[in-house]
Amino acid sequence: MSTIVVEVMPKAELLDPQGKAVVGALSRLGHTAINDVRVGKRFEITVDGEVTDAVLDDVRTIATEILSNQVIEDVVGIHVADGVDA
């Protein structure tokens, strides 16, 4: 079994209300060194056997078509856990 990590973040140019809420809470709690926070999603996808190119292509398709909304989000990373960037 192998694990592939997919990382999805809101597009940089979009307002991130969740992130703004976290920044507000952090400054109220005294963490003033924090300038900005953006909140995204992290998926751990487990597949049987080794991660072949075909499996990676499938995961890339899944990442862009299913795990992220390409209108408001970007897939910022796909890598094999404890491995090199895919």
Add this chain to the structure above:
Amino acid sequence: MSTIVVEVMPKAELLDPQGKAVVGALSRLGHTAINDVRVGKRFEITVDGEVTDAVLDDVRTIATEILSNQVIEDVVGIHVADGVDA
């Protein structure tokens, strides 16, 4: 400005309903190579200036006390973006 990435995942021993829903959808869409999916959160924290040890300690505290619920989640990674693991 520097960016620190914090990665939070549901504890391994807990059922991840979101993940199960994604696996179900993927198999219905023909992506049968996928064995399991777990869904977590990815935070990008921007701080002014360089990332000092003090800033990293602050971010670790923030990660465990504010950005994750230690009853059901684990902080699985904190690293400076495009940098080494913190």
